[in-house]
Amino acid sequence: xxxxxxxxxxxxxxxxxxxxxxxxxxxxxxxxxxxxxxxxxxxxxxxxxxxxxxxxxxxxxxxxxxxxxxxxxxxxxxxxxxxxxxxxxxxxxxxxxxxxxxxxxxxxxxxxxxxxxxxxxxxxxxxxxxxxxxxxxxxxxxxxxxxxxxxxxxxxxxxxxxxxxxxxxxxxxxxxxxxxxxxxxxxxxxxxxxxxxxxxxxxxxxxxxxxxxxxxxxxxxxxxxxxxxxxxxxxxxxxxxxxxxxxxxxxxxxxxxxxxxxxxxxxxxxx
Amino acid sequence: xxxxxxxxxxxxxxxxxxxxxxxxxxxxxxxxxxxxxxxxxxxxxxxxxxxxxxxxxxxxxxxxxxxxxxxxxxxxxxxxxxxxxxxxxxxxxxxxxxxxxxxxxxxxxxxxxxxxxxxxxxxxxxxxxxxxxxxxxxxxxxxxxxxxxxxxxxxxxxxxxxxxxxxxxxxxxxxxxxxxxxxxxxxxxxxxxxxxxxxxxxxxxxxxxxxxxxxxxxxxxxxxxxxxxxxxxxxxxxxxxxxxxxxxxxxxxxxxxxxxxxxxxxxxxxxxxxxxxxxxxxxxxxxxxxxxxxxxxxxxxxxxxxxxxxxxxxxxxxxxxxxxxxxxxxxxxxxxxxxxxxxxxxxxxxxxxxxxxxxxxxxxxxxxxxxxxx
Numbered sequence: 001x002x003x004x005x006x007x008x009x010x011x012x013x014x015x016x017x018x019x020x021x022x023x024x025x026x027x028x029x030x031x032x033x034x035x036x037x038x039x040x041x042x043x044x045x046x047x048x049x050x051x052x053x054x055x056x057x058x059x060x061x062x063x064x065x066x067x068x069x070x071x072x073x074x075x076x077x078x079x080x081x082x083x084x085x086x087x088x089x090x091x092x093x094x095x096x097x098x099x100x101x102x103x104x105x106x107x108x109x110x111x112x113x114x115x116x117x118x119x120x121x122x123x124x125x126x127x128x129x130x131x132x133x134x135x136x137x138x139x140x141x142x143x144x145x146x147x148x149x150x151x152x153x154x155x156x157x158x159x160x161x162x163x164x165x166x167x168x169x170x171x172x173x174x175x176x177x178x179x180x181x182x183x184x185x186x187x188x189x190x191x192x193x194x195x196x197x198x199x200x201x202x203x204x205x206x207x208x209x210x211x212x213x214x215x216x217x218x219x220x221x222x223x224x225x226x227x228x229x230x231x232x233x234x235x236x237x238x239x240x241x242x243x244x245x246x247x248x249x250x251x252x253x254x255x256x257x258x259x260x261x262x263x264x265x266x267x268x269x270x271x
Numbered sequence: 272x273x274x275x276x277x278x279x280x281x282x283x284x285x286x287x288x289x290x291x292x293x294x295x296x297x298x299x300x301x302x303x304x305x306x307x308x309x310x311x312x313x314x315x316x317x318x319x320x321x322x323x324x325x326x327x328x329x330x331x332x333x334x335x336x337x338x339x340x341x342x343x344x345x346x347x348x349x350x351x352x353x354x355x356x357x358x359x360x361x362x363x364x365x366x367x368x369x370x371x372x373x374x375x376x377x378x379x380x381x382x383x384x385x386x387x388x389x390x391x392x393x394x395x396x397x398x399x400x401x402x403x404x405x406x407x408x409x410x411x412x413x414x415x416x417x418x419x420x421x422x423x424x425x426x427x428x429x430x431x432x433x434x435x436x437x438x439x440x441x442x443x444x445x446x447x448x449x450x451x452x453x454x455x456x457x458x459x460x461x462x463x464x465x466x467x468x469x470x471x472x473x474x475x476x477x478x479x480x481x482x483x484x485x486x487x488x489x490x491x492x493x494x495x496x497x498x499x500x501x502x503x504x505x506x507x508x509x510x511x512x513x514x515x516x517x518x519x520x521x522x523x524x525x526x527x528x529x530x531x532x533x534x535x536x537x538x539x540x541x542x543x544x545x546x547x548x549x550x551x552x553x554x555x556x557x558x559x560x561x562x563x564x565x566x567x568x569x570x571x572x573x574x575x576x577x578x579x580x581x582x583x584x585x586x587x588x589x590x591x592x593x594x595x596x597x598x599x600x601x602x603x604x605x606x607x608x609x610x611x612x613x614x615x616x617x618x619x620x621x622x623x624x625x626x627x628x629x630x631x632x633x634x635x636x637x638x639x640x641x642x643x644x645x
Binding site for chain 1: 325326327347348349350351352353354356357358360361362363364373374377378418421425431
């Protein structure tokens with residue numbers, strides 16, 4: 001078969017150019033994180049770049065900084081409760097939106113997704129004005145209500161996406177086999193949409209843990225969350241302890257992502 | 272006759288006020304142990320009917336009676352049906368055994384009995400060795416059998432099959448259809464089977480309900496609906512058919528199957544022929560149905576019967592059979608003949624068509640025929 005011609009792939013200049021573009025994009029996205037990382041080990045007395053020497057003193061400082069520890073506690077409590085509430089509300093809401101036709105369905109849908117479209121500063125201002133008379137400012141309840149409002153769109157979106165790809169005849173099959181509605185939900189629907197539910201929960205947790213504007217407006221003086229504490233700290237002192245804290249937070253987020261990935265595959269969850 | 276296993280009385284489903292009903296006052300009785308095919312084109316209401324019997328959909332009016340008990344308003348999970356879906360609808364997060372055991376679990380069958388019955392059901396569909404597998408590792412045919420085992424393991428009052436074969440490839444479909452039929456006969460499960468495939472229905476069913484536009488056009492055995500279609504739609508939907516307009520003359524005496532009469536008919540442009548039909552058709556105009564393969568095609572005029580002379584317009588060769596379209600006057604008739612090693616007819620050849628009177632069937636309904644004649 002000497003006459004078989006093998007085609008050599010022609011050199012395509014677009015390929016390395018595309019590689020370079022992707023590299024630059026990643027650099028652009030990750031540069032702030034990299035700088036924070038570097039700064040957290042720098043011995044500069046003030047937050048600045050480039051580093052003059054290397055040190056671990058900022059990390060050693062963290063456990064002694066009671067404001068950070070307090071903020072961390074508040075943020076974790078808030079984030080956990082918000083995640084639970086938002087799943088309990090968001091999953092049934094998504095189910096209703098997906099499975100039933102009712103009047104004003106479109107309106108309900110946009111209502112649930114609207115917090116994504118409104119600037120959080122506007123929401124925060126509204127909440128202060130509303131919560132003040134109700135005595136909810138500077139309480140866990142106040143922060144949690146605020147965070148539930150801004151995280152529910154994520155849970156609904158990810159759950160809806162999971163629901164859209166599931167075969168409803170599985171549920172019909174379970175009903176025919178004798179399962180009542182609650183059993184169908186628990187044994188069939190929930191396991192099938194689990195990836196979307198978990199993805200929504202993870203996003204809700206991270207968004208709540210991260211949220212600064214609403215927390216600042218609603219509970220700055222009484223119940224500062226970690227982001228609020230960081231903001232205050234940077235206002236008063238300019239050392240690199242916040243950089244060290246940021247690195248810890250990045251690692252926590254990374255840990256959540258890794259755990260979810262290990263348990264069930266995040267790519268599947270975020271699909 | 273004994274009490275029917277299932278009776279459907281005036282069942283109606285209207286999806287929205289003002290819309291044509293999807294199912295329109297449907298009546299049907301199904302005998303114990305029978306497999307009944309609901310056959311029709313898409314949108315004829317066959318799946319809607321099945322879902323109402325299953326309880327997955329509420330009827331607008333009418334009633335469903337199983338074993339003498341009205342179940343029209345019994346919730347779906349209390350009806351004890353077994354259903355197989357077009358998409359199989361296996362639970363993706365459970366393995367094969369867990370899937371099959373689900374219905375027994377819902378009935379709170381003791382664990383040990385569950386195990387035995389699941390194993391028996393899987394053996395019945397010849398998949399006993401795959402119990403621990405995940406369902407998505409299985410082929411379409413295997414998933415289909417798991418779905419069947421899952422529906423049958425609960426010993427359902429009725430087995431409902433919603434186009435169970437349409438996702439399989441042609442070869443497998445034929446194997447599965449024999450298998451489903453033999454399992455159905457062994458278990459004697461009274462079965463409703465929705466399909467749009469006439470071959471499936473003719474091959475598998477004890478009775479066929481041919482549906483169109485929310486109505487049953489004809490309910491009868493496979494030979495009934497094929498040989499003695501009641502309407503133009505049935506004749507046209509099941510198998511192929513030539514339709515000729517015939518003015519029915521006097522009865523010529525003698526009776527064929529079940530009190531049918533022989534008639535002398537006058538087919539416009541073709542001449543006088545013999546035909547069969549229900550009693551009392553004389554004097555009106557009816558459609559006459561002749562199946563293509565019941566037409567005898569001769570290339571030379573024969574001595575027997577009265578051949579109709581025409582010209583072959585199209586020949587299509589499919590190996591064992593040859594389909595020819597013959598132009599006779601202003602009509603085209605479809606005919607079929609088996610191929611032989613001898614000469615094959617070619618386009619443009621003269622052809623002489625004849626048929627036995629028994630193979631020319633007069634449709635009882637006059638409406639469509641008179642509309643055609645007008």
